Amino acid sequence: MRGKIAHTAKIARRENGDITLIAVSKTHPADRIVPLLEQGHRVFGENRVQEAQEKWPDLRAKYPDVELHLIGQLQSNKADEAVAMFDVIHSLDRPSLLKALAKAMDKADRRVPCFVQVNIGDEYQKGGVAIGDLPDFLEKVRAADIPLAGLMCIPPAKIEPAPFFAFMGKLADANGISGLSMGMSGDYETAIMLGATHIRVGTALFGARG
Numbered sequence: 736m737r738g739k740i741a742h743t744a745k746i747a748r749r750e751n752g753d754i755t756l757i758a759v760s761k762t763h764p765a766d767r768i769v770p771l772l773e774q775g776h777r778v779f780g781e782n783r784v785q786e787a788q789e790k791w792p793d794l795r796a797k798y799p800d801v802e803l804h805l806i807g808q809l810q811s812n813k814a815d816e817a818v819a820m821f822d823v824i825h826s827l828d829r830p831s832l833l834k835a836l837a838k839a840m841d842k843a844d845r846r847v848p849c850f851v852q853v854n855i856g857d858e859y860q861k862g863g864v865a866i867g868d869l870p871d872f873l874e875k876v877r878a879a880d881i882p883l884a885g886l887m888c889i890p891p892a893k894i895e896p897a898p899f900f901a902f903m904g905k906l907a908d909a910n911g912i913s914g915l916s917m918g919m920s921g922d923y924e925t926a927i928m929l930g931a932t933h934i935r936v937g938t939a940l941f942g943a944r945g
């Protein structure tokens with residue numbers, strides 16, 4: 736995986752170190768995660784607050800420098816717990832959640848960098864800020880003093896993702912943003928070619944989820 740990432744980065748004329756591999760450990764128990772930790776990997780992604788609370792406090796006690804990313808949708812009533820547990824949140828996607836997270840960060844006196852999720856395929860069933868609403872929403876994020884990590888997307892399933900990744904790059908440029916969370920097991924190389932700074936890879940690292 737590391738070799739493929741480095742090779743793709745080289746083709747794209749990018750620095751390997753500018754690409755963060757988030758090992759998506761959702762559904763996998765601690766004993767599947769430990770081997771990666773032992774190899775020195777420290778950046779992990781989970782998609783549910785409760786699952787992270789069950790798995791990670793023990794692992795963190797042993798590997799305190801772990802960086803935990805929340806990649807799944809977040810309910811506003813879980814904002815406090817998310818701010819306490821995670822180092823980065825990838826799913827900031829609506830004004831109500833923005834308010835809840837800002838409040839939670841004030842209360843905890845802890846600023847958690849957030850990616851703003853963009854509904855890049857304009858899919859009604861998916862989370863994410865509508866493309867047309869993005870500039871306004873980014874303004875609100877900045878006004879709330881939430882550190883902006885970048886933009887995140889999950890492109891539509893079963894169609895070529897490259898045009899969506901390319902468009903994400905344009906949106907990032909247009910808004911003066913450098914962080915781009917995009918690319919999963921099936922398409923991370925494409926995402927790196929098109930500017931991803933954070934790739935979220937589960938299956939290709941851990942095997943299929945049960």
Ligand SMILES: *Cc1c(COP(=O)(O)O)cnc(C)c1O
Nearest residue numbers: 759782806919920935936937938
């Ligand atoms: C599960 C998940 C991933 C990882 O998907 P794989 O195809 O297993 O690599 C990435 N991003 C999000 C938001 C996910 O929920």
